[in-house]
Amino acid sequence: MTKQQRWRSISTATGPGDRVIAEAAVRASYRRAGLAEPESVVWARSPLEAVRLLRAESAPATGACVREALRNAPLAAERARVHGGLGPAGFSEHWRATGADLWELTESVVDRIRAGVIEAAGGNRKEQNAIRLLLLDAILGQHDAAWLSAFGTDPGEPLHEAAVIAGETGWWWPYEKVAVLSERPTELHRDEAGRLDSGAGPALAYADGFALHAWRGMPVPAEFLEDLRTLTAERIRTEENAELRRVMLEFYGYDRYLDESGARPIHRDETGVLWRIELDGDEDVVMVEVVNSTPEPDGTSRTYWLRVPPDTSTARAGVAWTFGLGADEYEPLRQT
Template sequence: MTTPTTEALTGTPSAPQPAGTADPGAPRVPHTTDAWRAVAAATGAADRAAAEAGVRLAYRAAGLAEPRRVLWAESPLAAVRQLRRADGYGRSVFEEVRTRPWAAERARAAAELGPVGYAALWAATGGRLWEPTRALADRIRAGIVEELDDEAAVRLLLLDAVLGQHDAPWLAALAGRGPALDGLAEVARHAGWWWPYEEAVVICERPVELHRDEAGRLDRGDGPALAFPDGFALYAWRGMPVPQDFLAGLSDLTPDRIRAEENAELRRVMLEFYGYDRYLADSGAEPVHRDETGVLWRIALDGDEDVVMVEVVNSTAEPDGTFNTYWLRVPPTTRTAREGVAWTFGVTAQEYEPVRQT
């Protein structure tokens, strides 16, 4: 067996790596759903030796000869750039390495567990990780397409990527049930995305930074929400992609600057950052309705739906005797404060009859 060589994407070869340490007969490492959640969000340097061993195991499990060359990229963007000018890699073996093993394991699990049992398995494992992990992978793909010119060719290359750590939802559900996915799981635990070809494989480093909000969306107001070692970075505010220079101006926002922003989505980010209550106070807004439940405010925005808020006061005093004020975002069709408060409880204004307001 020929031991593959490992090289950086600069083309500089490194010392040959030892033969794979992952063995089909070795005990598989069980991973809980929480552990796979940590894999999906992992940052920091890849364990290159462990990832390469996983790649070799995945090739062997697919009945393929191990790749002769292993190349490392500092980000998925760097990998795609390299692959656009690659020569001598042979054809993609994505189908053999990833698609067929996944399909076989899904079919086997479904046959063993039945439709109801398989649905329960997914709900308890991969289903808990799916939405934030898929959104993150989609955002990385979009960022790569934005950076590169040849969109069609880039999209085709992205279809051949094994997602490594971002395959965590499927691995949470299916890995460890048999040996077929052991190689894919090993790479996922130790590296990012990777591209398998007949003669070579390109493996990516993991991000060095990842910042998300409580809903799992990319979110950071003072820097990149996601960043890789080579500087490829994505900027976002509560899941909304924003330009890098946009964040720098958030600290100097004024109501006039917010109103002047022509991009409705960016203006919405500005309002969230500035604070709706602060914007209402600083812009001299007047309430549109007032009743015993609270005060209704409306912010009219050009080219966008109105922002409507209900101002309510907590009827229970704080320990210091003060009463907290809260601002509730309600649908733009709301006409009265009562209707807005009722909407937050999922009832109509006529149905809203609180015994005691808190």
């Protein structure tokens, strides 16, 4: 396993890590930064529980946040060292080869967790702003994987302790007197593009019940996923929220919806059949139906439904668009 593969695995790890290893690394990170060790290390089951613990009236005295000394300063020093050795072009190439792709995957999850914590914590605008500031105190643990994959993390190197902690925990909050560590999620589900995605329950869940629901990256209410199991064409047609209606159509299947909604073809030629679904408050869904000319092993020919731009007017133009061509350029020798 390469270093990048290892950090990709860490970024998506679920279940509890080794608390003994994590706590020892936390204390060592304070010592490396020239700070006194925290008086206590406290665990939470999720970032939401950590925030509630820190916001509670009975919260322990924390002292000042030391994130700058423990994370930002050593990370900036490592970045400057690598940049100085490789130069601007070399550093850019190094980043593309190490952390860039992983950054894109983790950044969206981090944003969703922050938004989910603020929403779940509730309160008025003043309280929500206070929670936003509190979330900025957090070191992201496993979700710092992109940066940690790009720099030195071996024993003795500046980011070694940060890497050990990230391998065992989720987000954590470092203060002078206390460090609050949250466990990793218990569930994580993504689609092939790396987006949070689950039609059967939470896409991201923690042991305390804090959970995020999503369909192909789009946040959805938990009860909405329950409704997907009893969908009908009429229910889809009457949904007023355009974004949720798109999710319904994807889950239900465009071909099934076309069949059950009584849609009619608007154009037909030798390349296929063009269908249009008119939706209130949203752009029309236009699909081209094509039949694979290469038979399946059982001798049947499979039908495919391809979504095309809403201004498509002919089946040929729709098929051509899927190949990045104009209708007048599309002249297949053999249609597949």
